[in-house]
Amino acid sequence: MRLCLLGDSIAAGVGSTRREDTLGPLLAERLRKAGHRVDLGVHAFAGARSADLRAQVRAAVASGADVAVVVIGANDLTRFVPAQVGAQQLHDAVADLRAAGVEVVVATAPDLSIVSHVPPALRDVVSAVSRDYAQVQQQAVIRAGGVVAHVERAVTPRFAADPSMFAADRFHPSAAGYRAIAEALAPAVEAAADRRRV
Template sequence: MTILRFSVLGDSLAAGVGAARPEDTLGQRLARRLRAAGHAVDLHGFGVPRARSDDLERQVGVALRTGVDLALIVIGTNDLARFVPPAIAAGQLHEAVARLVGAGSRALVVPAPDLGIVSWVPAQYRQLVTAASGQYARAQADAVIRAGGAVAAPGPELGARFAADPALFSADRFHPSSAGYGVIADALAPHVLAVAADLAA
């Protein structure tokens, strides 16, 4: 059986910050879904807390040296929070995806989430933050598609679930809890499984 080399790159969500146990992280949860679907999986995590899109160059380099068939990239939150212009962050993401694709890997990108749902954002600013988050996500999606990658956009339903259920956030009220990672993994699994099935065909 061919082994699927699955790498998770990006920021604190890729690293699993907020999860109570390693097995609750996004990479571990998605690897289990892949194995349940019949794939032999070699999982590697390269995510770094507080990473921005300009950190992807290093992460991609390490992933390619390790060997990667399917790369899941979770990025954008820190670019958005630190006011990196969308065009600049999207350009850096484009370069990372193009490099992976050029090396024969498949790249699946999770765009910036809606930070307007985070409880510590003042109510009067939430609409503005939501609009900025959407602008970021659209710029990222365009860059990813142009680079030959695919976008795994969970949709507004995921944000609505987090906004309605504080238990999906960890103690810092910013990162997901173990339960939150479960909800995110459920939303991303169809995208990941579809790419894996295409690779195996």
């Protein structure tokens, strides 16, 4: 099973001090425990926006991906990329992966209001914008034939309540944060791997 991680710094594992505590290795280990032999490729990089997915998709397809996990949206939000623009770029990336026979699981934009750098007076606005962006992304992913893993619903309350979920930069996840995200992603990723095996 060739598992590929695409997207931004969260998919790349920024914030964790150990590679094995990042999303790719954590998800690969879950698949191995489910009986899959797994090769892992990480094409994600810090700072990536939806516009950067095209090149990542080419690399994933060239490597022969079976399952792709895409984590994208935070940098689109921080750089004020219009939702329809970013969502169309995500749609095209998912559609290209599906056309190549790859199962695709997407984690949409996080709720950036929980980041400590956001002033309290702006948190409601930031939360609403984040939620709206993720909703447009979700619709685009479904249209393209991908699956949305509702990671944000599962992990946002935990990140909001527990500062240890964040790394020292107070923006990226810590090892504990990555474990929580992987747990939320795992059911959709395992189901995608099972479909690919069949």
